[in-house]
Amino acid sequence: xxxxxxxxxxxxxxxxxxxxxxxxxxxxxxxxxxxxxxxxxxxxxxxxxxxxxxxxxxxxxxxxxxxxxxxxxxxxxxxxxxxxxxxxxxxxxxxxxxxxxxxxxxxxxxxxxxxxxxxxxxxxxxxxxxxxxxxxxxxxxxxxxxxxxxxxxxxxxxxxxxxxxxxxxxxxxxxxxxxxxxxxxxxxxxxxxxxxxxxxxxxxxxxxxxxxxxxxxxxxxxxxxxxxxxxxxxxxxxxxxxxxxxxxxxxxxxxxxxxxxxxxxxxxxxxxxxxxxxxxxxxxxxxxxxxxxxxxxxxxxxxxxxxxxxxxxxxxxxxxxxxxxxxxxxxxxxxxxxxxxxxxxxxxxxxxxxxxxxxxxxxxxxxxxxxxxxxxxxxxxxxxxxxxxxxxxxxxxxxxxxxxxxxxxxxxxxxxxxxxxxxxxxx
Ligand SMILES: *Cc1c(COP(=O)(O)O)cnc(C)c1O
Numbered sequence: 543x544x545x546x547x548x549x550x551x552x553x554x555x556x557x558x559x560x561x562x563x564x565x566x567x568x569x570x571x572x573x574x575x576x577x578x579x580x581x582x583x584x585x586x587x588x589x590x591x592x593x594x595x596x597x598x599x600x601x602x603x604x605x606x607x608x609x610x611x612x613x614x615x616x617x618x619x620x621x622x623x624x625x626x627x628x629x630x631x632x633x634x635x636x637x638x639x640x641x642x643x644x645x646x647x648x649x650x651x652x653x654x655x656x657x658x659x660x661x662x663x664x665x666x667x668x669x670x671x672x673x674x675x676x677x678x679x680x681x682x683x684x685x686x687x688x689x690x691x692x693x694x695x696x697x698x699x700x701x702x703x704x705x706x707x708x709x710x711x712x713x714x715x716x717x718x719x720x721x722x723x724x725x726x727x728x729x730x731x732x733x734x735x736x737x738x739x740x741x742x743x744x745x746x747x748x749x750x751x752x753x754x755x756x757x758x759x760x761x762x763x764x765x766x767x768x769x770x771x772x773x774x775x776x777x778x779x780x781x782x783x784x785x786x787x788x789x790x791x792x793x794x795x796x797x798x799x800x801x802x803x804x805x806x807x808x809x810x811x812x813x814x815x816x817x818x819x820x821x822x823x824x825x826x827x828x829x830x831x832x833x834x835x836x837x838x839x840x841x842x843x844x845x846x847x848x849x850x851x852x853x854x855x856x857x858x859x860x861x862x863x864x865x866x867x868x869x870x871x872x873x874x875x876x877x878x879x880x881x882x883x884x885x886x887x888x889x890x891x892x893x894x895x896x897x898x899x900x901x902x903x904x905x906x907x908x909x910x911x912x913x914x915x916x917x918x919x920x921x922x923x924x925x926x927x928x929x930x931x932x933x934x935x936x937x938x939x940x941x942x943x944x945x946x947x948x949x950x951x952x953x954x955x956x957x958x959x960x961x962x963x964x965x966x967x968x969x
Pocket of ligand 1 (some may be wrong): 650651653679681682737739764766767787833
């Protein structure tokens with residue numbers, strides 16, 4: 543691979559932006575306000591994506607439909623609420639490499655992990671352990687531990703940690719293989735991330751799925767940091783289930799409704815291993831109010847409640863934007879844009895600032911760490927905030943910076959380097 547030719551100048555960044563085929567999408571988003579005359583440098587789409595104006599419009603549309611149609615909006619408005627969730631299917635399929643029957647927009651991420659573990663974590667007295675990575679997001683760890691507890695197992699013993707291979711939090715998949723070899727028959731579930739939230743490492747999801755199959759256990763993927771960030775082939779990789787949120791790279795707003803995937807092999811008419819509610823009933827007979835569920839086809843069977851339309855509306859706008867931009871163009875830009883960030887960090891701050899994110903296994907995000915111990919990471923981060931740079935701080939010492947290819951520019955990245963330099967001078 544040839545080394546991409548970058549230059550450390552604003553003129554270069556501006557020229558890159560002029561060449562960027564996705565540049566027009568920036569205008570679709572609302573950026574946060576100026577601070578002390580400084581415009582925003584928002585590089586935090588891995589935590590909360592910016593608001594697409596179209597998303598705000600879709601919410602207003604549904605408020606208007608509610609006003610105009612009241613209960614009849616379920617059937618007669620432009621996008622009837624009874625089938626509203628279906629508008630997310632095509633986009634989710636494209637982003638995750640799934641078949642339409644395999645995906646559903648519902649609930650929120652941690653809730654979905656539980657809902658799916660209710661179906662796919664089926665411990666026996668011999669096979670009950672759950673594997674998580676040692677730096678797993680707390681919610682995932684709590685969810686796994688509580689599932690163990692609910693089934694009468696001690697999480698201290700039943701939760702197996704896949705430890706990172708070094709202090710930088712790098713996960714070596716050979717270590718996971720060793721765990722699977724050692725605990726094989728005792729493992730009921732691998733609950734692992736698509737992209738590790740702390741370091742930004744893109745995991746080898748295919749290999750994790752293969753290892754799970756070899757061990758004869760279920761595999762569940764948390765795609766919070768993967769969806770809208772890296773391309774995936776869930777159907778082919780074939781985890782049992784996956785879940786994600788939509789407020790990070792998918793820009794659907796705080797607490798927006800999440801997504802779930804259940805592999806086709808589990809979508810059989812005789813599989814009734816779900817927590818049921820009336821929205822899992824087939825649409826045609828749902829309002830016959832039967833005593834026994836008439837199961838919906840596909841992942842819809844896992845849907846319990848009638849969904850919150852106002853929280854779902856921005857997802858529809860966001861997925862449209864992703865489809866218009868195209869995943870191929872987005873990942874190509876992400877590689878170049880995050881590559882530029884990495885190059886600038888190395889060029890300007892080598893020795894002082896390091897990067898935890900492995901170069902060949904990364905998406906948009908870089909996790910920066912202060913290597914020069916005379917510097918105070920938190921003070922630098924606070925100074926960055928004053929300079930109207932939004933990244934995020936993760937204890938004990940990591941600054942996560944994620945240029946989102948849908949709305950961030952090369953000028954954003956260059957300006958970040960400028961302000962980071964200022965923050966370091968004063969830090
Ligand atoms: C963001 C994130 C969550 C958040 O869970 P919610 O249920 O949406 O609040 C959980 N797990 C991971 C790995 C995350 O990155």
